[in-house]
Amino acid sequence: MQDPVKTAPGAPGALAAPTAPTASSAPRELRFEAQRIAFGPMMFHAAMLLRDLGLLAALKAAHPTGLTASAVAAKAGISAYGARVLLEAGLGMDLVHLAALEDPEGPYRLAPLGAVFLQDPMTRANADFVRDVCYRGMADLGASIREARPAGLEAFGAWPTIYEGLSQLPPKVQESWFRFDHYYSDSAFPAVLPLVFRARPRRLLDVGGNTGRFALQCVRHDPDVQVTLLDLPGQLAKAAENVAAAGFSGRIGGHPLDLLDATQPFPGGFDAVWMSQFLCCFPEEDIVHLLRRGAAALNAGGSLYVLDTYWDRQKTPAAAYCLQATSLYFTALANGTSRMYHSRDLLRCVDAAGLVVEEDVDGLGISHTLFRCRVR
Structure with a gap:
């Protein structure tokens, strides 16, 4: 198992910061970069x-x-x-x-x-996401921070979070949202499937299963696995269409659930619980509850998998920058309370949920990290 606390090259904290220059003494190149931001x-x-x-x-x-x-x-x-x-x-x-x-x-x-x-496909996915999904609502970033709610989401509708309204967003906005989400997740799936199926899980719970993209890869990878998607009804309806079109309705099912209602337990009896690009959608206190409910859904000896990107685990400053910027989307539009996390934040949540990380793998896909956890 790798050391769970790492510092990416160029990430904040990697080196002591120099003393900030005054405006009058700033080098010309710094003033130019400031104008680029302005x-x-x-x-x-x-x-x-x-x-x-x-x-x-x-x-x-x-x-x-x-x-x-x-x-x-x-x-x-x-x-x-x-x-x-x-x-x-x-x-x-x-x-x-x-x-x-x-x-x-x-x-x-x-x-x-x-x-x-x-x-560049990454640049296109990022740029379309910023323009179509984020730009209008970002004007309300200040209100979102002050009020701890996604004030910018009002540009599209009156939902409490973007997830309730995702299936109702304008088609162009949905297209850019899903392209952004899939671009990053798709890159990691081929690398993680052998790791997840090493233990031959027969029943897998995909928490926040979204459009069923990972579930379809699972049933194609292993002919014996049964997958249950756990998500909001609107997302499950979209996933069911995709699953039916692929011919796997008999092996992929759905369980509607308000994931934010901590009083509602997850269905049980699973060999593996999967959370991909999911926990970053919640504040830390909710992450702990979600992990506990996921742990309770496991059979004895089962594993809970967390796949996500952490800005301190990135290979380049540019990758860390993208994640730090994406946090502003979560603040202004998604829910007003979550962000792209430092890995130490998630590890602290894992510990608080009564889980221990048995395997920690970096560099999957576009610098994803996989935590394989078991109940302590």
Whole structure:
């Protein structure tokens, strides 16, 4: 078993922080980075339009010679003015390059960063999630923090958390939410299946089973396992459609439950209880209750598995940054009380729930961590 407390390179706490400079003494590069933050919301929209209106794709197709601003405008079907303001914003973000500063008409060329923003699947999943799911509600982040509720969710509806309303969100918002969720979870599933099925569990409880994506992988991986999905009725209905379409209705069932009602026990008799990208959706006090209810659902000798991403366990500062930013979605839109956790926070919850971590595996998929727990 690995040491459960680790510090990722570049993560806060890895090195002693230098003394903060005053504004007047700050190096120019620091002041530039501060301006990137100040204008970030505006530049984000410009970057999305450069991508979605086809300006970046037009420059990619014209590489390496590039295109004039007028030619880009014609290919994108927008005015020359619109192309110029977007391309010049792209210069500021280093998404595009200009052949000569003295000729603002161009040609413009796609910069390496622009190619990443255009083509990288992680960046696309993150950017669409931020624009479609998070952006409008993030204006109410302050109210969410002060009132410990997802005030930004009012941009979509009057639900207490996003989970009750997930099946009722506008189609484009749902699409971006699920693409974001699936992008990260799908990367880890192939690596965790052999670890979960090493013990040959016959009955598995998938807590917060969502659309049934992991359950379907389980029944395809092991022909003898039976899976029960535990989730809200709206999510189970969507999962049932997916399960039926895949032809596994006889091996995957659903059990509707309000997961936040600690008085409602989980169904019992399971060899394995699975919680994937799930506990980050709850505050710590609820995590302890959920883990206890999950432990009570286990047969003797069974295991409870927690798969999640922790910002202190990431390989790069960029990965930690993404998780720290995702915490703001949980604050403003999801529930107002949860976040992407430091691994030590979850380990403390595991201990408080009367469980012990028997196996701790990092680096699964996109830097996921798997805790295999047993009842103490």
